[in-house]
Amino acid sequence: MQRSPSREAPDLSAFPDLVVVLLGFRLRGLRGVPAVWSIGRGLRAIERDPPDGLLASGMFLFGWNHIGIRHYWRDLDSLERFTRASPHDGWWRDFLRDRRGCGFWHEAYRARGGMEGVYIDMPERSGFAAFAPLRPAEGPFMTTRQRLAAPGAGPG
Template sequence: MSTITPGRMTAAHQDPLVVFVIGMRINHFHKVSKWWPVINAMGPMIAELSRNPESGFLGTETMLRSLRTIALLQYWRDFDSLEAYARARDQKHWPAWTAFNKAIGNDGTVGIFHETYVVPAHGSETIYANMVPFGLGKVSGVVPATGSRNEARSRMRGISGED
């Protein structure tokens, strides 16, 4: 169980990064044999990436939108690292993608999606108030949102000194 960090904190991360949102939607609950393998494929991929710091994978959060939709909010060092993993024939993603296309294709039982955002250095802003480690703050660590870090505009510009 994670411990709550009291007070206002902000992520320590100020470098460029890639935010990758990936997920699935179960369109037909009764077709368990179609959607269950899709759900089960992501865990081994995350474990594989987490064991390899050179992969460029920084971390992830799992989010449940509804009983039908599951999304992962992932953080990557850069787009090249994300793309290299997606295309690597010797990693877990490629066989899972191939299996999805073979088993599901366009039959509509399971929907998948992803969105990719390239964020420049100092191009993100975060605040965590009385939170357990979460998101970019969990990935990079947090620092107090005090002084000039107390204002969203200053956090976005990467100003980290005290007023």
């Protein structure tokens, strides 16, 4: 006799400001292997000692050369504090200085409304970029907060 599946759903009512971030690194050559290895070590350190506001995280593979990361943040303020402090700000500065043949993307989804993404050196269009027009991530479109507040992003 087959048992009924255990069907459960999370009660997210205690997390009204939840922000889910999907990130990806795509290697486009062997030169990118050390960069991704370094980022992987850093992400493992974050999992061992999570910054304030990071509720959960996990890594997965889209393909042999495309690594994914998923973060669940308590709120946008926590996410922004993390991205503007060490070690993240150093990783980001180093990556922008020398991408070592890697592409990067992230997409953020906010429980209170709004979605946004940014794509750096990603020749293959994926995610939002597969169907939405792209524009430079600069000026009023520079930060996650600004893109989430852009017209069409939903309530702030």
